[in-house]
Amino acid sequence: MLFVQYPKCSTCRKAKNWLDEHNIEYESRHIVEDNPTAEEIKLWYEKSDLPLKRFFNTSGMKYRELKLKDKLPDMSEQEQFDVLATDGMLVKRPIVVDDDFVLVGFKVKEWEEKLL
DSSP: OEEEEOTTOHHHHHHHHHHHHTTOOOEEEETTTTOOOHHHHHHHHHHHTSOGGGGBOTTSHHHHHTTHHHHGGGSOHHHHHHHHTTOGGGBOSOEEEOSSOEEESOOHHHHHHHHO
16 A cells, blocks of 8 residues: 655644554655656546545645646646646645545545544
């Protein structure tokens, strides 16, 4: 299982602690140092059954700086994948990638259902 996170993010730290408390093994990946590629994001999106907008860190400075709220509705899926791949700070985190599912963000109930 892959755990994609930003170590300075408090939500990511909570998620990591939760994984550790439940003895769940994972490979950790720093989202800024090793930003997901457009291809990875596309695969994760297809596996997640989530709207593509859920992959954007809509509360981040970079999202606001690029005025993505206004631009996203007119962008194709591929353009959105490409934008997400430019900067890890644009991507919602943490992300858990397993063979059968992808979790975006940390919601305890959702994580319990999929991981316990």
